[in-house]
Amino acid sequence: MSVKIGGDGARAKIFIETIERMSHQQILACYQCGKCSAGCPMAKYMDILPHQMIRFVQLGLEDELLGSEAIWMCVSCLTCNTRCPKGVRIAEIIEAVRQLRLRDNRNDHLDLHRLSAGALAELPPIAVIGSMRKGTS
Numbered sequence: 001m002s003v004k005i006g007g008d009g010a011r012a013k014i015f016i017e018t019i020e021r022m023s024h025q026q027i028l029a030c031y032q033c034g035k036c037s038a039g040c041p042m043a044k045y046m047d048i049l050p051h052q053m054i055r056f057v058q059l060g061l062e063d064e065l066l067g068s069e070a071i072w073m074c075v076s077c078l079t080c081n082t083r084c085p086k087g088v089r090i091a092e093i094i095e096a097v098r099q100l101r102l103r104d105n106r107n108d109h110l111d112l113h114r115l116s117a118g119a120l121a122e123l124p125p126i127a128v129i130g131s132m133r134k135g136t137s
Contacts, residue, residue: 012060019057022096029086030054036080036090046070050080050090057093066101072124098126 020027030051037049048056048070056065065071071094080090112120112128120128 009060012062015060015062016057018100019093019096022099023089023092025089025093027054027057027093030058030084030088030090031086033085035083035085039079039083040074041077041079042073042075046073050074050094053094053097054088054090057097065097066104069124071097071101072127075126 016027019025032051032055034049034051036054037043037051040046040050043049046069048065048068050070053065053068053070074091074094076091076095078091081088081092084090115123
């Protein structure tokens, strides 16, 4: 029995390999125990939990993962990394997904001066910080 990966098989394989290369992690080492999600302080705010994000990568569900808000909700506290019994550094995988999202030119620049106070308050802090860094380098 084989597991069908998301969308176009070749594209999904490239996505998986790209995330592995960028994060320096073996995606298939994760066996979905859920300890990362159980300890994540931001899990209740995420539309996709940390262990589910890893599963999305494993299945090559690129569009679904890149379109999620969860990748921006991670505060990089590294709790997931310390809880993983297999030593998978989940925060690095999430950061790789963020980088891929920013590189694909979908909303890759945020003009803070054009946002209302309400919209600014709703933004994940990492998005604001990332946008400010892009403008200063």
